[in-house]
Amino acid sequence: MNARSAWLSRDGQTREDTRVAPLGAFTPTSPTATRSGVLPGSADGVYRVSGLALSGTSGSMTGRVAPGRAVIQSTDARGAYPVALTDPQTLTFADGDAQYGRADLVVLRIHDDVHDGSGRTEAAVEIVRGTPAASPTPPAAPDTSLPLYVVAVGAGVGAGTGGIPWDTARLDLRPTTVAVGGILPTRTDDTDPGGYPGHYRDIGETLQRWSSTAWVPYPKGVGGIVPAGVLTTGGYVGQYRDTTTLGQLQRWNGSAWLPAVPGPVFASSLDAGYTISTTYTATLLDTAVSALTLAFTAPPSGSVVVGLGARISTSGSETVQAHMSPQVTLGSTVVWAADDERAASGSGAVSKSQSTQLRLNSLTAGSVYTVTAMHRSSSASVSSWFDTLWLRVDPLF
Template sequence: MPIRSGWLSPDGQTREDTRLVSLGALTPTSPVAARSGILPGSTGGLYRVSGFTVTGTTGTMTASVSPGRAVIQSTDARGAYPVALTEYLPLTFADGDAQYGRIDLVVLRVYDNVYDGSGRTEAAVEIVRGTPAASPVPPATPDVALALYTVAVDAGVSAGKGGIAWDSARADLRPTTVAVGGILPTRTDDTAPGGHPGHYRDIGETLQRWSSTAWVPYPKGVGGIVPAGVLTTGGYVGQYRDTTTLGQLQRWNGSAWLPAVPGPVFASSLDAGYTASTTYTATLVDTAVSALALTFTAPPSGGVVISLGARISTSGSETVQAHMSPQVTLGSTVVWAADDERAASGSGAVSKSQSTQLRLTSLTAGSVYTVTAMHRSSSASVNSWFDTLWLRVDPLF
């Protein structure tokens, strides 16, 4: 019968009944299955988990496994196996291969003859020996078993030749499990999904909540700033995170992380160039930087200040005007065309520094715009020169 109940059958409670009913209140992975893992806790609350800790003896091939409690989930119908180790258990690792190192796997394993035909009905802590290789990898975890540690065994090591380098050889793989509704303490490399929306876990000193699709740092209701390196995708629009590499605060807009305080944005060129075009052009002749441009993200106010300038001269003329004006585009759409009224202008054979500042409003917040420096000469027969060119955009708040 697929419906199991504790101590209700007139024929007595089966082993499957016991596993399914009493352990159904642990961290769920399905309506009837629980997450395999070690029950957390330590004397005095000093450690996240202390059960089934593997501790090696310096200079030897031996280690001991500390007492603890665990749950190992099999199939939904077969149920979960509770396991308890009540005293320290010794382990002895085989000597290293003469040529190559290997990686052994320490597991907590359940044998159930009714299902696996092993002839055994017990739980055991075992060493699954890895294969020596130039680049060794851990062996696969057996069925109905819990991976506890990997242990690297170098080539040629033995009890008489230094033993295992325990401090660097061990890698802790122990997962944890708690009662349903409990906060799950886990490692930073734990990629398992939550059991249900509203499931909480403590990871890397950060409290997270399962949203049904991702682990979201909590609390989000009070606008907590996510620590650096914790979250790749935002959990909600308006969430903030710190970025260590960029040293800036970012805000999730629903599809991307953008600077919480955008700008200022700056671009410049020290290479002089000229044009004799009487209509505005981005291209200058005789310069490695043929067009000076920058992009910026419109701030929430939709307003920015655009500044630009250059050292300007007109070859052999004191009356011809050289103009430098910004052109603003959104994709292929020109939002603000270059215009003499918005230009930094100058004339004369001797270069003079000219600049201007302009306010542009009614931009779409969050959209990415491009500003390009445009140039022209008031005479097609006179070259207008521009040197030490620069552009800058500052957001308005």
């Protein structure tokens, strides 16, 4: 037989058997069990794994499994079987059913008479034939075997009727395994957990580390910036990532990705409105905008510049003043009340653009505040008008 397994035969195990078997390939899945899989690598380093690869001859029902090495884990008590296929193995698939297609499973299988009573003591590459069906599914893998490929065998196909379309009929199932401490190269559909915290794997061109509960992209370990498209949820507070569409650096705050360097935030309204209230109010009359507000996140410095402005006029009066002042709140708590000293003020029947900027300090970094444009007239008998209103907050660092 081409397939050789060390520590299987009761007698006759050759030194060559022992030498070619991969005794050092044990990616742990428990204190006494290992991950079953094919040893990765290729002759030129181009492919993730080339061992036990299946290819086929066009127009035929014949496949060929390339040489390779693997480990097949049985129960903890039986242990793991190291296997080496030293020469190519030819497989011939049965012709397709007349009505339905089927899905055959190619496996590397251990037969151990001491445990399974099979009368065989060997490793073998085998085809486990599927059941023809309108929607065929592959059969279950036999005990102590390693699934390698699923091969779709269409209805009515045979050596004389086109054979198996090998380029599209194969589904690669080969898992990989490496020595303890090695980086595990694997496929993007691999959902197996890590063997231990600090276990690394290469998946989809991304290096990941097992945290004890999840695979976390490797930048966590070095504090690097995660490339665009890799992370949906951050691995830890303070992790940074790039974004594909925005080209923006973001920071994970524990529940959401926020801009790493918050920029100015801005709100405006072009709909004019007026008030005759002599106390500050957010509501203007004769406008569809009930209140102009703006939310912002306090930067690490706890300081921001608050700016606001509008085109201001007072109907029929050159002496009455219209005031527009910011009010800043944290939830329901007023941090900064509207005040004439912080207002953009103007008067006169002809509207004039007025604005002001003020520094606000002692904010709680990371908290979300709201600034609201407040308005009042110095006379209850004169309408104070505000048009082209705007609010802006700039973080200070």
